[in-house]
Each structure stands twice: as C-alpha cells, then as structure tokens.
Amino acid sequence: MEFLFSQFLTGLASASSLFLVASGLSIIFGVSRIVNFAHGSLYMLGAYIAYSLVEHSGLGGGNFWIALPVAALGVALLGLLLEVTLLRKIYHAPELLQLLATFGVVLVVQDAVLMIWGPEDLLGPRAPGLAGAVRLFHQAIPQYDLFLISLGPVVLALLWLLFHRTHWGTLVRAATHDRDMVAALGVNQASLFTGVFTLGALLAGLGGALQLPRGAVSHAMDLQIIVEVFVVVVIGGLGNVFGAFLAAIIIGELNAFGILVFPQMTLVLTFLAMAVILVVRPWGLRGKPQSLAHGAAVAGGRVLRRLPPAAGKAFLLVAVLLLALPWLGSGYALNVATEMAIYALFAASLHLLSGIGGMVSFGHAAYFGLGSYGAALAAKSLGLPMELALLAGPLTGALGALVYGWFCVRLSGVYLSMLTLAFAQITYAVAFQWSSLTGGDNGILGVWPSHWASGPVAFYYLTLVVCGGSILILRHIVFSPFGYTLRACRDSEIRADAIGIDARHHRWLAFILCGFFAGLAGGLFAFFKGSVFPDSASIGTSVDGLVMVLLGGIQTLTGPVVGAVIYTALRIFVSTYTDYWRAVIGVVIILLVVAFPQGIVAWTADRFQAWRAIRPAVKTKEKAA
C-alpha cells in the first residue's frame, strides 16, 4: 500500500514535467493550428541553457533557482524570434507546411547544440534546498518530486487565470474556437499568434530547465519528449489545457504502474493507451470536433487537374533519361537512383492517402515496415525466391492497412494522424520485440535479390519498372471515379454524404490501396539493402515520407516524387561531405518552405501557367504588328 502510494507520487512528478511541455504545445496548436515539431527542441534548449547558467555564470549556490526563470525566458525569446522570422511568413500556406518548417528547425537545433555544448552528456547539480528525500509512509520521496507535483497544478491555475481573467486570454480562447471570426472582429492575428507561440516556448523552456536536477542533459532529449508530448496533447484534446493535464497524469501513472505489471512493455504502453482512448473518444478526453474540416485545409483550395499535353513530352523525356541512366551514370549513381525510386513510390502512396484522401498519416512507415518484413520473411523463413517474396510485401502492407485503417477512418484531422502514429509505433514495437520471428533489433539479414537481379543495373531496372508502373497506377486512380469520390469526401464530407457516398468506406479502401503500395516499396527496400530492421517502421521513416510529400507539394501529383528525389539526394550527398548535414538540410528545408510555400512543383506549375497565359497575348501582338 505504502509502496503503491509512493509509486503514485512518482507518476505524478513525471506527469507534471510532461504537462508543462504539453500545455505549451497544446496552446500553440489550439490557436495557430501549427503542429510544432520543434517543441522538443525548445525543451532541450531550456535544459542546456539552464545548465550553462548554473555551471558557468559563477553565481554560486542557489543559482539553479535563478537559472530556471532566466532559461525559460531565454527560450521564450528564441520562440518569439522563430515565430516572427519564420512561421509568420507561412501562415497562409497549407496547414502542414508549418510542420515541415518546424522539422527544419529541429535539424538545425540538433547540430547547434552539438556545436555549442559538445557531444558529452552533461549532469547539472541537484536543486539547492530540495536535494534530498523525505520519508512518507516509510518510503523515500525526493523533495524535488514533491516540488514538481505541486508546480503542475500551479501552472494549470495560472494558465486558467490567464485565459479566463485577462482580455488577451479571452482573445486566445476565441481564436482557438474560431480564428476567422476573431480576425473579422478586428483583432490583430499576427500579434496574437506571436504572443501564443512565445508563451508556448516559455513553457517548453521551463519544462526543459526543470529536468536539470533530475538527470542528464543530452542530445536526444528533443526527440525523446516530442512524441510523448504529442500523445499527451492529443489524448487530452487539442487546444485544451485541462485535457492535457488529465492526459499527462494518465500517461505518467501508466508508465509508473505499467512497469510493475508489464516490465517488457515499456516501448509500446503509451501508444497502446493512445490508440484505445482515440478509438473510444475520437476527439480526445476534453476536445471538441474541429471547426475547420481538416481535409479541405490539406488541399489548400487548389484543384488537381490533368497536366496539359505539353507536360507529356517533358515526362517522356524524363522517362527516356531514366531508362538511359545505366549508360550515363556509374554503379553508384544507379544505387542512388534506385533508392530514390523506392522512396518516390513510398511518398506517392502517402500522397494518395494524405493529399487526395485528406487523411494525413504520421505513421506511414507502418506499411513500409510491414512490407519489408513481409518480403524478408517470405524469402528467409518460407524460402521463396525474390520474385514471389516481393509479392508478399504489398500483401502484408495492405493487410496491415486493412486492420489499422478500419479504426483510423473513424477519426479525422490530427486525431487520425496520431492514431496512425500509434499503430506505426505498435508495429515497430512488435518488430522490435518479437525476436523469434523478426530477429528483434538485430533484424533479418541476407535478403538479397535473385541472381539475375543482383547487379546494380538489373535491380535498377526492376525497381524503375515496378515503382514507375505503380506511380502511374496511383496517378490513374486519382483521376478515376474512385479518386474523384475520395476528393469529394475530403473537400466536403457532408455534401458527399448527401449524394449517397459512403465516405468511411472509400477512405478505408484508400488506406488499403496505400498500404499495398507502401508495402511494395518496403519489399523492394528489403531486397535493395539486403537486410531489414525495425528502423524501417520507425517514426523517422514516417517523418521522412511526410517531408518528401510536403517538400514537393501536397496538392500536385508529381510533388511527392520530386520531393522524394530532392530529399533523398540531399540526405545522401550532404552527409557525404559534412558531419553537420542536419544543419545544412534543416536550413535548406526552411529556405524552401519560405520560397515555395505551396511546394516546389506547385510553384513551378504556377509560374509555367502564368508564362503560358502571357505568351499567346504576346504572339497576337506580334501578329498585329
């Protein structure tokens, strides 16, 4: 009993830490609809800045208590700069583009931290005055934990006062509810957004600085917290601070007690909880259905049309170049091109789901990973030749999507996205822990192609034909009646319903199709690399796919392919020449986002259209002259 009580307190202390960071993210999302991927980076910066202040400012004892607010304010200032210089420029871009921009910031901050603070883990001092433990019911409870436990409700109360007792807070709540109406009433949105983002950054920085007495300050802090914090925000209900508080307690306690019952489940417990809660409560514990139909926001008001015949010639030229590549490039160039083709198919399948279907998947790696394992197991365990094993990839991918999709299509918006992430993490954990089947994290080795396809040229052609053909099929689907139906469901579910379309059914089909093609890409990837690891179903792979789609432009069909080519090229070539490849790619992504807020392909297409619009006029003028 005493033990359970102290375990409960431990859970509360973790919950408080989580809540501080999650509340900031929730507020930012609620008002600006920004999925702030860089929130973990702000948290990490809070911890590093606090460390430097404590260790190097020479203020002596008691120093931590000064460093705490200073670090939080410092991070708030960085947040302010980030909002004014970057995010403000892209508020009018389609929603998800801000996610891409903040992903660029994540990469830059990772390398900045490495350059400024060096590679080693850092350990700050304990909190002065709260270094020890008190005995409660015969159990030692760290004093600092008690401080954290009380800080959570205090911050919650302060936020409540801020949002309910100040004019600014009232505006923020109004904007969370309906930001267009607030703008129409003459409220300066820009300064409201800046204020909210700064407040969110302050909370993230505070959360990070508070971790200093609890353990190491390290490079991986940002990515370790960000996913967990997203889970808390989504379980709580987006934009709802009280919901985030409840969710943080649930996750904190679940972790504390979960390890007593299922010590082996540490990888997956949080995501299982999120999946269950979202299936039961599709808008989280305290959230409301989003006022804005999310799918329509993905499209950004742009209608997808077939390309003009002139573009056909350009595609023919590209196809000829691709077929001639073995004569133009080296074996290594073919290798890179093969990788690009596989990722292009992966991105194109994600695009059908997200861009056309309006269901943004944060967990598309699930189907890629299932495809990889399906193909690898078919080859290694069943002893099938490559030609047959490759078929197993899309089948396992489609099967996974059939199951996961059934749950996901019942949700919408970011809730749907997070449920896809939960399923991807569950897939990852299964791949990771089911060692007898998957080899655990040591993976499955020796998945090499059949003899005829083992050379770089043959495997390149195989990939080119399979991926190129699949991408053409995907394109055909978009302009088929099924594709138009999907787009109708995305743009107005109510109207689609009114004319007798079963949106859920079509979306489910879209899931299965996309799972099929992602699985195909995964199967090719397995034979291309010769081995499969849980890595292929990881969050990193999902994020890579999303970055490719967004970089190219979510509203065009060629966008994902171009995005995949550019992103893969950047990753491979930049990391060949510098250790700081993350910073370089981060900066490139940020620049691209600011320069091409619609995506690279959409921007080019717009310029091309504009040029064509002018040209006939010029010609007639010439004739007249």
Add this chain to the structure above:
Amino acid sequence: MAIRSVSAALGAMGVVASCLFSGPGRAAEPIKVGEINSYSTLPAFTLPYRNGWQMALEEINAAGGINGRPVEVISRDDNGKPGDAVTVANELLSRENVSLLMGTFFSHIGLAVSDVAKQRKVLFVAAEPLTDAMTMEQGHRYTFRLRPPTRPQVAVLVEEAAKLPAKRWATVAPNYEYGQSSVAVFKAMLSARRPDIQWVDEQWPAQGKIDAGATVQALARAQPEAIFNVTFGPDLIKLIREGNTRGLFEGKAVVSMLTGEPEYLDPLGAETVPGWIITGYPAAQIDTPEHKAFLKAYQAKYGELPKLGSIVGYSTMKSVAAILAKAGSTDTEKLVAAAAGVKVATPFGEITYRPEDHQSTLGLFVGKTAVKDGKGVMVDWTYKRGEDYLPGLAEVKARRPAD
C-alpha cells in the same frame, strides 16, 4: 568538412613520406580504406573514436605507409540508420573503390554492413558492435571484429559477482538485444555457479526513455541484495540520481556493464556510487609501456585523456594496417587469409584475431567505482585478456556457420 580533409592531408603526408623513402620519381598510389560510423547520432563515443583512428593513421603514414603505399581513409556518417550504412558502404565500394571497410558502433548497423561485406566479398573490420551474433550465428568469412562482445564482458563480471554473498538479485537493462542478451547470459552464468541465487525482479526501460523514479522504486520493492545493471548514458545518469536520492543503492552490491568507460563515468561526477563492480577503462592509471606511449601521444595531440572510443578507433586502424601489411596485397581473399590469426600491437597489448571465429582477443578492464575529488574513478582494476573469456572452439563450431 575539415575533418575529412584531414584524412586527405594525412594521405598526402604519407605520399611525401613514402617518396622520401622510395626515392624521387614515383608517388605510390594510396591504399583506400572505407570507414563508417554513427558520427552524428552518437558523437560522445564516435568523436573520440575518430581521434583514435586519425592518430593511428598519422603514425602509419609517418612510418612510410604499408609496403611503400600510404593509407587513405575515406570516412562516412551512417546517420544511425542501417539503411544509410548500406548506402554509404555501396558508395565507398563502387565510387571510391576502397579495398576494405572498417568501423560501426551499433550492433544492427554492424550486422547490416557485415552482410554487405558477405554479399560483395570484401573485408570488414568491425570496431565496436557488441552483439555475439556478429561472430557467431551471423559470422562469415569476410567479417572480423575488434571489441570483446557481450558474452565475455558479462563473463568477466560474473566471476566477481559470484564472489558476493548476495542471494537475491534484480536486473535492470535497456529493452533491446544488447540489454536482453546481457541479462540472459548473466543469469545463466551466475545461476550455474551459484545455484542458491534467487532472481527477484527485472526492469526493462526503453533505451533513452527511462522513467527513473518508477524504475528505482520497482527495484527497491523487490528488496534485492544485489543489482545487475546494463543501462548506460543518460538513462544510467537518471537511474543513479534517483537511486541515490531514494537510497536504493545503500547496502546493496551493484554489478554494472560498461559503467567504467570514461564516456559514461565522466558525466556522473560526484554522483558516482562507490563500490560498484564495473567494466571500463581507467585511462590515466594504466602504466604498461604500450599504453603509456599511446597516452602521451594522444594527450600531446588532443590535449585530453583518451576515452575507450579512442582505444577502439586507434586499435581498429592498427588492425587494418597489420592485415594490409601481412597480406602484402589489397586482394580481398589475401586480406581475409592474412586477417585470420593476425597479431596487432594495441595500447592494451598484443592481440590476435582468432581464425576460428574472427574475434580479436582484445581484453577489458574490470574494477570498482570510487569518488576522488568529486569525480568518478575506477579503482582496484585488473586487465582481463580476451582469450580467457571468449567461447571455446566447440561452442564456436556449434554456433557459427561453416564458411
């Protein structure tokens, strides 16, 4: 980047040196070695590791290279992903035409590169990956490994653990293959020596995401007399801080993997708990002539104490040089033949790459933690030779596929 041009510059130095030796007129073509590691993902280990191999490379080329040819290392980051490691391995082999591959830290990445080496029939000298599978179940003709894997690391600790009076044991390990196999081997070996031992609890925090307070409480509840720890890095730091605050370690023996390596011990500082039985590397205290020479050169060059990563990097490079020199050729089959049984001088003394399983006999240090001037140090240490703890010929035959 500056670092990569260093290797080019070193190569150039080697060219100059070999010209001096072989007379004017003919600049020998460098031997290219491909190197892969997780530089951006795991800088705390891999940056000292890079310092190590760069220093070795400089020494090799200053001494005239290998058979009159300078050695050039072309280094790549694997971004912590096995897929990317395969990409760069392919790039090194097809575009840079390297003669062999070396490096890697993570077990799964090491295995991925090892599989490429097997497929493309090229020598791979693995530096750090600890998984036993690399030289056993997944072992093959083309892969050799420097560091002693999980099993001997555990075996060394079991010897000490068996001497403890403790009967109730708990374990805490990261939830992946390294943690799982360490615990499995530790339990099996210790139970075999001490049938009276009871295993009362096991905790499996996710790597990098330990819920330290809850884990410490769960361990304390089981009331163990001794704890076997496999966590390291930030997780270990959190575990120790919470454990100290809550009094977990008072009166309990702790046996801990890798904790004495400077990479993990240095950040602990005054938080280090004295009396833990650990494996590690007491860099400042080893006074064998070969280590003293290494230490002096390393400190002169980098102005800091070497870490274990430095030893691994240095010794991997020296192993590659020894194999190249013995083979007298860059032909893979000759290199493989030369690598089996090759003897290499390292800062830990001479090691041999065993022909039966391609594992080097590099050993490890076992000792105890202590706190000195607010810093964690390793005391009462001894060096354990790898050959005394590596699996015997019968076990190798049973577990390792025939070539």
